[in-house]
Amino acid sequence: MSDKKKKTASNSENQSVGHSGYSIQPGKDTILSGMQPTGALHIGNLEGALRNWVALQDTHEMFCCIVDWHALTADFKNTSELKLKIYEMAVDWLASGLDPEKCAIFIQSDVKAHAELHLLLSMLISVPTLTRLPTYMEKKDEQGMDSYGFLGYPVLQAADILVYGAHKVPVGKDQSKHIWLASDLAKRFNHYYGPTLVEPTTLLTKIPLIPGTDGKKMSKSQDNHIAITATEEETTNKLKRMFTDPQKLRKNDPGRPEVCPVYKLHEVYSTADNIEESIAPQCKSGELGCVDCKTRLIKNLNQTLAPIREKRVELESKTGYIWDVLRDGAVKANARTELVMDNVRSAMNMKYHD
Numbered sequence: 001m002s003d004k005k006k007k008t009a010s011n012s013e014n015q016s017v018g019h020s021g022y023s024i025q026p027g028k029d030t031i032l033s034g035m036q037p038t039g040a041l042h043i044g045n046l047e048g049a050l051r052n053w054v055a056l057q058d059t060h061e062m063f064c065c066i067v068d069w070h071a072l073t074a075d076f077k078n079t080s081e082l083k084l085k086i087y088e089m090a091v092d093w094l095a096s097g098l099d100p101e102k103c104a105i106f107i108q109s110d111v112k113a114h115a116e117l118h119l120l121l122s123m124l125i126s127v128p129t130l131t132r133l134p135t136y137m138e139k140k141d142e143q144g145m146d147s148y149g150f151l152g153y154p155v156l157q158a159a160d161i162l163v164y165g166a167h168k169v170p171v172g173k174d175q176s177k178h179i180w181l182a183s184d185l186a187k188r189f190n191h192y193y194g195p196t197l198v199e200p201t202t203l204l205t206k207i208p209l210i211p212g213t214d215g216k217k218m219s220k221s222q223d224n225h226i227a228i229t230a231t232e233e234e235t236t237n238k239l240k241r242m243f244t245d246p247q248k249l250r251k252n253d254p255g256r257p258e259v260c261p262v263y264k265l266h267e268v269y270s271t272a273d274n275i276e277e278s279i280a281p282q283c284k285s286g287e288l289g290c291v292d293c294k295t296r297l298i299k300n301l302n303q304t305l306a307p308i309r310e311k312r313v314e315l316e317s318k319t320g321y322i323w324d325v326l327r328d329g330a331v332k333a334n335a336r337t338e339l340v341m342d343n344v345r346s347a348m349n350m351k352y353h354d
Contacts, residue, residue, distance in 0.1 A: 025061045029061070029167040030062075030165055030167050030168075031056055031060045031169065031203070032062075032063050032160060032166040032200075033049070033062070033063070034066065035049065035067065036068075036070050037068055037071055037082060038085060038089070039088045040088045040091075040092055040229045041089065041228050042225035043210055043218070043225075043227075043301075043305070044210040044212075044217075044218035045092075046096060046228060047207070047208050047210050048172070048207045048208070048210060049207075050092075050097070050098070052170055054096060054098060057099060058102065062102070062103035063103065063332075063336070064098060064329075065111075065160060065333070066089055066107050066108060066326075068107055069108050069109055069115075069156065070153065070157070071085075073147065073150040076147070087319075090326055091315045091322060092228055092312065093105060094315055094322070095228070095308050096308055100328065100329060104328075104329040104330075104333050104336075105326060105329040106329030106330040106332070107326055110327075111330055113163050113334070114156065114159050117162060117340075118156045118159040121155050121158055121159055121162070122155050125155060127151070131151070133154055133177070134177065135153075135177075135178075136151065154181050155185070157178055157181075157182065158178075161179070161200050162340070163340050164333070165197070165198040165340050166200050167200060168200060168203035169182070169202060169203060170203040171204070173204060176202045182200055183200055186199040187199055189347075193347035196343050196347040197344070208267065211264050211265070213226070213239070213243065213261075215243040215261040226238055226239070228305065228308060228312065229312065235298065235301060236302070239262075239294050239297060239298050240294060243261050243262075244260050244290045244293075245290075251286065251288075251290070252286040255284060256284075257284065262290070262294055266296075266297055266300075269297065269300040269301045269304050270296065274296075
C-alpha cells in the first residue's frame with residue numbers, strides 16, 4: 001500500500017467530528033440493531049431483543065434501525081401498510097424502554113448511506129458465495145424468494161452494520177453467520193483500500209426460549225403469538241388455550257416441566273423461587289394441574305406487561321412525537337454515517353470534488 005493511501009484511508013473512528021458537528025462518544029463501543037417492520041410486536045420480540053437493547057443503551061452508543069428496505073425482500077408487492085407498521089414498531093420500542101435521549105431510533109430508508117455502502121460492498125463478493133448462504137437456500141426453496149434484492153440481502157445487512165462503524169451486533173447464536181459476513185466484507189475492503197471499516201464482532205446474547213401458544217416458535221404468521229398490545233383478557237384467552245405436556249391429561253398425572261411450553265414461559269415471567277419451590281415440583285408430582293399452572297402464568301405475565309401496555313396507550317396518541325423521534329434519530333444516524341462514508345470515499349479515491 002502506498003504512503004498516500006495509508007494517510008488517506010484512516011479508520012472511521014480516527015475522525016471524531018463530522019461536518020454536521022456530530023461527534024463520536026469517547027470510550028463507548030457502537031452497537032447497531034434492527035428489526036423489519038412487521039407492525040406491533042409480540043413477547044418473543046420483547047424478550048429476545050428489546051430487553052437487551054434497553055440495557056445496552058446505557059453503556060454503548062446505540063443505533064436502532066427499523067429496516068424497511070429489508071422488508072421489501074419478502075413483501076415488495078404490498079407496501080400500503082408499511083408506514084403503519086413502522087409507526088407501530090416505533091411505539092412498541094419506546095413503550096418497552098428505548099430512550100431517544102440515549103439511542104438513535106430511525107428508519108433505514110431515511111439514511112441513504114446504507115444504500116451507497118451496500119452498492120460498494122456488492123463489488124467485493126461473488127454471486128456463488130451469496131447463493132451458498134443457508135438463509136438464501138432455505139427461503140428460496142420454502143418461500144420462492146429469488147429476487148436480486150433478496151440475494152443481496154446479506155450485503156445490505158453488512159452495510160447497515162459497517163456504515164456506523166459498529167463494534168458489536170447483539171444477536172443470538174443462530175444469526176452469527178450474518179455478522180461474520182459483515183466482518184469478512186470489512187476485511188476485504190480494508191485489504192484493498194487500507195484500514196477504513198471497523199470489523200464488527202458478534203455480541204452473543206442469551207435469548208430466552210419464548211414458545212408460541214402451540215408450542216412452536218412464536219410468530220405472527222403462525223398466529224401463535226401474544227402481542228404486546230394484547231389486553232389482559234386477550235392474553236388470558238390465549239394462554240388458556242396454550243399447549244402443555246401432551247402426557248399430562250388430568251390434574252393428578254405427573255407432569256414433565258422440561259417439555260411443557262407453559263413452563264418455558266414461567267421461566268421468564270415467574271420468580272425463580274416460585275418456579276423451584278412450587279411450580280416444578282408440584283407439576284412433577286401431579287399436585288399442580290395445568291389449569292392452575294396457566295392461571296399463575298397469566299397473572300405474572302399480565303403484571304409484567306402492564307407498565308409497557310400503559311406506556312403504549314400514552315404514546316399511541318402522540319403521533320407527532322413518534323415521527324419526531326424517528327426524524328431526530330435519522331439526523332443522528334446520518335451524521336454518524338457521514339463520518340464513515342467520508343473515509344470510505346477517501347479510501348477509494350472517490351472524493352472527486354474536494
